[in-house]
Amino acid sequence: MKTLYKIQTLVVLVIASLSFAQQTPGDKQTKDIAIVNATAHLGNGEVIENSVITFSNGKITNVADATVVKMDMSNMEVIDASGKHVYPGFIVANGTLGLVEVDAVKASNDLSEMGAYNPHIRSIIAYNAESKIAESMRPNGVLLGQVVPRGGRISGTSSVVQYDAWNWEDATVKNDEGIHINWPSSFSRGRWWLGEDPALKPNKDYGKQVMELEDFFNGAKAYGKGSKSERHLPFEAMAGLFNGAKNIYIHVDDEKGITDAVNFAKEQGISGITIVGGYQAGNVASFLKQNNVSVFLRRVHTRPELEDDDYDLPFKLAKTLVDAGVVVALEPSGQMERMNSRNLPFYAGTTVAHGLTKAQALQLITQNPAKIMGIDDMYGTLEVGKSATLFISEGDALDMRTNQVTHAFIDGRNLSLETHQTELWKRYNKKINGED
CATH class of the missing domain: 3.20.20.140 (Metal-dependent hydrolases)
Known part of the structure; x- marks a missing residue:
């Protein structure tokens, strides 16, 4: 009977541990966002070397060459992605x-x-x-x-x-x-x-x-x-x-x-x-x-x-x-x-x-x-009128050595990139470096 109770308790604990999972979903976009100076890979075969991408209320409002188009960004949150790359999700x-x-x-x-x-x-x-x-x-x-x-x-x-x-x-x-x-x-x-x-x-x-x-x-x-x-x-x-x-x-x-x-x-x-x-x-x-x-x-x-x-x-x-x-x-x-x-x-x-x-x-x-x-x-692509579901990477997102995502958005919501694995990495990295 005690053995059965222990097994039941273990199962409950395992299942309960599954509930402590995902980060709280991102807040709905309330302020216009502009990503500037990144290389934009549009997903349809086109690439813009120096781009400006803006989105409002979860929808893309501009995808353009920053050397050609000028716009007022004073009321936007501006992300300078110089040297980085932007991709559709x-x-x-x-x-x-x-x-x-x-x-x-x-x-x-x-x-x-x-x-x-x-x-x-x-x-x-x-x-x-x-x-x-x-x-x-x-x-x-x-x-x-x-x-x-x-x-x-x-x-x-x-x-x-x-x-x-x-x-x-x-x-x-x-x-x-x-x-x-x-x-x-x-x-x-x-x-x-x-x-x-x-x-x-x-x-x-x-x-x-x-x-x-x-x-x-x-x-x-x-x-x-x-x-x-x-x-x-x-x-x-x-x-x-x-x-x-x-x-x-x-x-x-x-x-x-x-x-x-x-x-x-x-x-x-x-x-x-x-x-x-x-x-x-x-x-x-x-x-x-x-x-x-x-x-x-x-x-x-x-x-x-x-x-x-x-x-x-x-x-x-x-x-x-x-x-x-x-x-x-x-x-x-x-x-x-x-x-x-x-x-x-x-x-x-x-x-x-x-x-x-x-x-x-x-x-x-x-x-x-x-x-x-x-x-x-x-x-699927970065185009005006589509969902602002995209991310910024430090390098080539198709290369495991350089795909380091710094920002990610789904329908304009700024996502947390923290996961159970990154939390463990930070925890044990501190231990290895003697910070505990």
Whole structure:
């Protein structure tokens, strides 16, 4: 009995510790702000070497060349960013930030739901706006992200949030913007623990699994057209795919799967199609371009999967797709994906080392994900009328050696860049230097 009590007490303490998380969200902007003398990277391919950017009530009011435009700044808070760089806030695609805090604590894990077909599961209502992990993205310039559920054949719906909020309602930028599908794998490995050959071989159930998915889609369309004596929540959630209100995100890596998935979505009358992962997307780049299919490209910092793949395939795949005219954004999924999200700008930097220009690489984590998610009217680039969601860095934000963020703003609110990790760094730095 005493042992049970100790375990219960420990669990309560761990869960309680999760509540002491995020800094208080920034105050609403009340005074106009001007950032002057910085190199402005607009996110749309343009760069202004000596810029002036002003914003009022959370909206950008001027983006101009400081050597050409003169304006009265006497009533503004002026930030002199000489020698520094200004960027639009980076956007994480296909992320799970805020859905899991501590993997070992089940009460803090809202990553997936039971069952195979869950289009009605809304990730946004499980989003923890006070996550210590989400908070730790901001010092690298990662200010917005897509919250995506995992598991099943149809995982659920994703939403887009900004990382400075009291709760999920305040955090929401776009609600229920897409449905995520895990496409059946055309290849599988034998279960070695059952004595089966672990070699890669064609999935004998592939056709059956695709047919089950097709039956579900057909059922959803029939439900939408018929009389509804009883509500069917999964089918109701699918309606947005057929009327264009929601994107479809298809998680698939192999060439055959990508082709089959795109053809399937087109046959179902779905227009907004994005491939997530896309390891072999380079093999069908022209096909993706012809069908206006975008790609959330898998984590750049990975190794080749097949023996005959180029050693640098994951690094140069973004360039292959961009050169073909495909709209590409980067995503961090994989082992430790929630922590990998903070490295998003450095993934983009790696694509520069393998062929893209810095302006093109920046678009992979700003303009392109905003365009795919349908939030580009307000986010993703530094333009007049858009949200003042941006940051100032000491150096090149795509370079881990020089990306030192000094100021960050979301909708004009000046953010705290303090995190649990910076607090620990300061604490132990004092100890090391003998200041305690």
